[in-house]
Amino acid sequence: MSLGRLIAKGSKRPVFHITTPIFYPNAKPHLGHLYSSLLCDTTRRWYELLGYDTLFTTGTDEHGLKIQLASEKNKFSSPKDFVDVLYREFTKLDQQANIKYSRFIRTTDPDHIENVKKLWTLCWEKNFIYKGTHNGWYSVSDETFYPDSKIVQVTKDGHEISINNPNIDKLGKFINTETRNEVIFQSETNYFFKLSHFRDQLVKLIEQDDPNFIFPPSRARQILRELKGSPLTDLSVSRPSSRIKWGIDVPQDPTQKIYVWFDALCNYITSIGGIDAILSDSTAMVRHGSVTSIHQPAQWWQNTTHVIGKDIIKFHTIYWPSFLLAAGLPLPKQVVVHSHWLSGGVKMSKSLGNVVDPEEMIQYYGSDTMRWFLLENSQLDIDGDFNEKRLHATREQLVSKWGNLINRCCAKKFDLHRAVDTFAGKTTYAEIATELLNEQQRDLFVKLMEQSNDLVEVFHEKFTKFHTNGALKVAWNLLNDTNQFVQISEPWSKSESTQDFVIFTAIEVSRILSILCQPVIPELSNSFLNRIDISLNRRTIDYAKFGFDHEYGGDANKRGRDVPLKRIPYRISV
Template structure:
């Protein structure tokens, strides 16, 4: 559990959140969506709070895997291959309502230029040198693994795998450029210990520290590949016989996306980059970088918490604010694989159940430290609960027997709500409890969303929805009249209104429909209005007959 003091200290008035850039050698999967969704909700929450915020994502388009995949799929060139596949990732973001501010491709000209700049800084400072590399290489991971992390394949005695990703490795020798990773062990340990929020959650920070402290010495890292083997990559500056290692290339995207290497040195954002920075021209690249959060999957933690900080230290550049590490998604308790036939197609699920139901399900059924388990029946149940609990609460209060606008006009501008229940002590106590929950929920959701504890945030929401439904059932407004009836309707709809405002980053379309259903003005959907009595002007036509339901029921898909 994250303390409120810590989480608020973590944040500032400027925010930049990033997904990993995704490898477009195949269609996007559930893991890609989950990373993007965590970032999207975080970014939308910053915007809802009125902060300056950027959200960058993209595709990692160089490397041997891309080169091999393009040849295997019959493309004339790797460029033609990535030009086709990167659109699949943009399409997934579109249908899932993920709103990035820049989609960066490592083939973008400004990125290629920045990778070369980062290389030169490391090289000129003596942290890149030439040498021969012999070791166990994984084509899938595009990295060498130490002998200690190589074992025989449990399924094929003639093959070897690495214990980190379980992908096949082959013994290989070649001439490369090397990065002096060995020079940064103690400096990395000190930085991580001095900045405990740099790697989050704490269990992942402790994991990285154990790894760093447990190794007698960090091995220098091969950061180039021969052009004879890797044709599809950025050329090493001054040496056309070598291509830059894909991770050295890819990690630099985070700096490119907010202005580039030069802007971190000078603190100024070049005018050419303003098109990517939206309506934030007064925020410098250095400010964005100091408030950058990388959201990554646990399988790439070493690249982001050891290699990337070391590259930046070598170039004498500042480090980002922190790295948030999330777990993976299983399918019915088993790792997804094509051979098992249990791979979940996020586009198919969204097409049938809707983006908001999918977003809610993934955020509610996951936490950073544990793998999520996708089960379609649970996704269907999530959608049904949104209809039966939240949708039904709104529909009942907007029935023809009631008058929400009248209730708002009576109770929004005075403190007489609780006095309406003076003759019914049990209802008065329930109303007071609900009001206390509504007063606390904006702050608690801020703490939870700002620290990626979305599961806790949605549990809070469900608790208030359940309380509101119970309160209405026990208060029986259909059996009341006058101010007593209006008090019940007002309190229940204040709960829905406030929760709808707070849930806009989570379920943007459904939240908009819920607010539209009770006639909340667009300009009154900010956090300033997320408190009881803050909006005294809604519900004008909420009780008119024939209004569209915010969400319709749907039977479970036949698989």
């Protein structure tokens, strides 16, 4: 019995909740924002295909000094007016890329502000927050302080020297070695969180209690090295209102604003009902698309996966678990860390002219081409490298290897409906192949049938480990073998029985792949399924086995049917 059928027979539907980081809307979204969202969207769609109740939350992080300064620079009357414009750029990109989220949260949402105050109060009441004076190196871009050990000076001639070097250049700028962003030294009164208290607990969590809490393992090892390499220092979790006006007031002290990361990280809990709901036994009705389900927010939280970029790993794997532990709240299930996207092998920058506009690419090549390209050409722990020629080649391959395979089998000379009627639902395919095909053709048929029947389990293993390029490599291999099978079997020159068996085999592989690739290319998969007249209620995982659908292909060989995907020329850059 398939994985999908086992899940469907359970007495209660399991749940899956996945989140992007909430994005900072101080500029238009870039390729990295799309990639985070796409990993979440594809994974959620996969679990939904398996029969899970799913949630996918994303949003924008709208407080902090960067937003305050950006709104002033752009001559907005208030930061709120500024983010009211910018957040729409993120929802627009999601719509263009066919990203289907359950909630788009904004940190200016009233329920979120209340939950941030609740989280602060819980940490305060448990004596994990105290008031003190802070001297340190602050990065406006990162909105965080860095210790002396992470600071170097970049001199006028581009050399880096230690801040303890007696030959320090007064005209040089100071940067932190983690993000390479500029820092300034400042002294101020803040509230502090006792981060130092949680070092041993975090080490034990990652090493013993839950080795999969941080994924992939290379990122878990990275955080362990940081935790063991030096003691955690307490974290400044507020900023003076005199310097940062745009933020949430500290509950017991309106002269201070809550640190933007303490604010932002709380969004994950706000999105599924809030802190009080998680701490209680209450249930909450959740609606996603046309499905309404009732689950406890605590159940959603225990099955939550955060997907983040590698640049914010410290905030999600050290700060966030510590805040939750201090407040007496449970931890999410997992934090998945992905790498970044380069362009031409280097970091994107306006000065280099290599910035990729994801909206522009989607508008020309189509959302599904872009989705497939990003998922095929990326790995969690290796930076992706965008190349528009390869994006165009991806569309060409989808047309030639998949679209044309279906078009060939739906040619007027064949009768797909007859083939399906003759061979669907059989239990003796190997014997039929021996009777109708030669040895080479039969062996390739058996390989195609077995791999098609294993595809649910193979895809599940790949998708649940965010190994999307591995899943799509399997898909290409299967399509290549299917095209080869048609070519060496030459159905156009064979008897009716052999012709029907070859066409049936090729379309069955295409049908199963189209069902299972719906999370990756939802529109194109359904176009392929439409082309062979698959009923809407037979596009589920229960039918993703060889010979399981015997009611399709009725009008597939009629003239005048639209092709699912057409070739387009390489885009000419202006």
